[in-house]
Amino acid sequence: MSKASTLERLDAEFAREVEENQLRLRGSLRTTYDFIVCGSGSSGAVVARRLAENSDVSVLLIEAGGPDSAPEVEMAAAWPLNLGSARDWGFTALPNPHLNGRVIPMSMGKVLGGGSSINVMLWARGHKSDWDYFAAAAGDPAWSYDRVLDIYREIENWQGTPDPARRGRDGLLYITPPTEPNPVATAMLDAATELGIPIFDDVNGSMMEGPGGAGYMNLRINNGRRQSIFRSYTFPLMSQPNITVLPGTLVTRVLIERGAAIGVECLIAGRRHSFKASKEVILSLGAIHTPKVLMQSGVGDAETLASLGIPIVQHLPGVGANFQDHIMVTSCIWEYPEPVAPHDNGGEATIFAKSAPELDSPDIQLLQIQFPVATPELAGRYTIPAGSWGIFPALLRPHSVGRLRLTGTKPEDPILIDSQILSEPGDLTALRRCVDLAREVGNAQGLRRFVKREVMPRALTSAAMDDFIRDGVSTIWHQSCTAKMGQDDMSVVDGRLKVYGVNRLRIADASVMPRVPLANTMAPSVIIGEQASRAIAREHQL
Numbered sequence: 349m350s351k352a353s354t355l356e357r358l359d360a361e362f363a364r365e366v367e368e369n370q371l372r373l374r375g376s377l378r379t380t381y382d383f384i385v386c387g388s389g390s391s392g393a394v395v396a397r398r399l400a401e402n403s404d405v406s407v408l409l410i411e412a413g414g415p416d417s418a419p420e421v422e423m424a425a426a427w428p429l430n431l432g433s434a435r436d437w438g439f440t441a442l443p444n445p446h447l448n449g450r451v452i453p454m455s456m457g458k459v460l461g462g463g464s465s466i467n468v469m470l471w472a473r474g475h476k477s478d479w480d481y482f483a484a485a486a487g488d489p490a491w492s493y494d495r496v497l498d499i500y501r502e503i504e505n506w507q508g509t510p511d512p513a514r515r516g517r518d519g520l521l522y523i524t525p526p527t528e529p530n531p532v533a534t535a536m537l538d539a540a541t542e543l544g545i546p547i548f549d550d551v552n553g554s555m556m557e558g559p560g561g562a563g564y565m566n567l568r569i570n571n572g573r574r575q576s577i578f579r580s581y582t583f584p585l586m587s588q589p590n591i592t593v594l595p596g597t598l599v600t601r602v603l604i605e606r607g608a609a610i611g612v613e614c615l616i617a618g619r620r621h622s623f624k625a626s627k628e629v630i631l632s633l634g635a636i637h638t639p640k641v642l643m644q645s646g647v648g649d650a651e652t653l654a655s656l657g658i659p660i661v662q663h664l665p666g667v668g669a670n671f672q673d674h675i676m677v678t679s680c681i682w683e684y685p686e687p688v689a690p691h692d693n694g695g696e697a698t699i700f701a702k703s704a705p706e707l708d709s710p711d712i713q714l715l716q717i718q719f720p721v722a723t724p725e726l727a728g729r730y731t732i733p734a735g736s737w738g739i740f741p742a743l744l745r746p747h748s749v750g751r752l753r754l755t756g757t758k759p760e761d762p763i764l765i766d767s768q769i770l771s772e773p774g775d776l777t778a779l780r781r782c783v784d785l786a787r788e789v790g791n792a793q794g795l796r797r798f799v800k801r802e803v804m805p806r807a808l809t810s811a812a813m814d815d816f817i818r819d820g821v822s823t824i825w826h827q828s829c830t831a832k833m834g835q836d837d838m839s840v841v842d843g844r845l846k847v848y849g850v851n852r853l854r855i856a857d858a859s860v861m862p863r864v865p866l867a868n869t870m871a872p873s874v875i876i877g878e879q880a881s882r883a884i885a886r887e888h889q890l
């Protein structure tokens with residue numbers, strides 16, 4: 349038997365063991381666990397694993413979504429098929445006057461693994477300045493770049509050019525540059541060189557300490573298959589008796605008594621259940637539902653909660669405020685003379701740049717996409733050939749900040765996303781520069797052999813270009829910052845991610861980011877999970 353088929357057989361045996369164990373554990377649910385982790389996404393999956401590594405600790409991991417065994421999850425190239433599926437919460441933002449009144453989708457993962465099971469699998473660690481900003485906001489050097497670098501080195505299994513000062517080789521997380529990059533990705537780097545943009549061997553190495561550059565993406569893909577955070581962290585421990593993973597279960601409320609979280613209330617197949625936590629409850633429901641559940645539990649702005657008839661437990665006006673996201677223009681497109689099939693996830697090359705020379709770090713990014721994608725508004729205006737490729741011009745440092753609004757007390761009452769995207773005029777200015785840069789790159793000599801013609805936007809008047817941007821903006825799905833870590837009145841958690849004024853309640857997910865980092869948000873969410881786990885282990889002497 350070949351090595352590959354032996355490994356496949358062992359994997360199948362282990363998967364059966366996990367299934368049997370979890371069926372057993374779910375068949376005899378306890379009323380009390382030491383820790384209850386709510387949400388199995390990029391942060392929650394990490395916390396659940398780290399706690400369950402200690403066999404004396406019992407962990408209940410609750411997830412609203414279902415299994416992650418669908419081929420659309422597993423096969424890297426199939427990621428777009430998850431959008432709008434049952435594995436997507438299907439959030440939309442409110443109609444936005446700055447986007448010509450458009451209602452834009454705000455997909456988030458509703459499945460074991462959360463975003464890490466439906467996302468584009470890019471591993472981007474964040475800029476040095478982001479982590480130093482987090483440390484300053486928290487007043488805690490544990491969040492500084494140097495300290496976070498230690499965690500990254502510990503958890504990564506980096507397959508690219510060795511960089512022992514920054515990249516680890518022995519960790520849980522398989523991370524690789526594209527093994528056979530699409531020639532159109534290589535050509536984008538040639539075009540960048542032509543424009544004087546420096547090329548880096550690793551976009552997560554020294555490049556993330558300086559003013560920008562270009563390179564191949566880091567991918568969470570092995571042999572064409574997605575490596576979700578849940579599969580890397582939680583799944584390998586699921587044959588143990590001390591971790592119960594409960595999918596299909598909606599957390600509706602944190603139960604709080606005398607200023608401390610004592611458990612959670614949830615719905616299983618429409619029926620109400622509650623579970624107690626003898627040590628802590630950790631909310632990892634993502635940046636939309638963590639604030640929702642907090643508010644429905646009485647933790648939020650007192651006046652807002654009173655207007656909805658929710659008894660106030662803790663006045664924290666920052667819950668649901670400070671909504672941030674990355675946006676991109678979907679998209680600049682060129683027709684291939686001869687179409688080239690996408691490789692990996694269809695997006696392997698990137699450029700980070702500054703929209704203005706005086707900035708101290710990059711604030712715009714170009715993401716290549718090896719097949720055509722357009723918003724319905726732009727698709728209605730241009731004829732886009734199937735054999736095309738594109739560049740997403742993206743804004744990394746948005747100044748527009750939105751807010752979430754609760755509409756009622758019931759679990760089915762939606763939370764409204766008032767994104768405020770492009771409400772700050774400076775964001776439009778930066779995006780204009782970003783579209784210009786995308787066109788300079790796409791029309792450069794280095795990419796000429798992949799260009800029959802520029803499909804869109806082509807040269808436009810400035811008013812028409814603004815209209816193109818407003819009609820083309822979509823989210824990069826980096827919703828964050830809605831229960832921020834910090835020390836001011838709008839902060840919701842402290843540097844150890846404990847909710848102010850509520851004992852035994854912690855938040856570990858993208859909501860705690862004080863600002864959205866210069867990166868796709870999965871890797872920073874993993875760091876948040878690691879930081880929460882380390883703080884818990886210290887405080888509970890685990």
Ligand SMILES: Cc1cc2nc3c(=O)[nH]c(=O)nc-3n(C[C@H](O)[C@H](O)[C@H](O)COP(=O)(O)OP(=O)(O)OC[C@H]3O[C@@H](n4cnc5c(N)ncnc54)[C@H](O)[C@@H]3O)c2cc1C
Pocket residue numbers: 386387388389390391392410411412413431455456457458459460461462463464466467468469470471472597598599600632633634635637638641824825826827856857858859867868869870871873
């Ligand atoms: C389509 C898409 C593409 C993306 N591409 C990338 C990329 O390529 N690289 C990158 O770095 N980032 C990417 N992201 C973003 C990244 O996946 C997220 O930032 C990251 O997963 C956030 O982690 P989290 O733990 O905060 O939340 P999530 O990963 O969203 O996890 C939250 C979990 O909580 C569950 N949950 C929510 N409410 C409840 C409830 N009431 N009860 C029980 N469970 C609940 C959810 O179902 C989910 O599993 C993408 C996201 C999407 C949606």
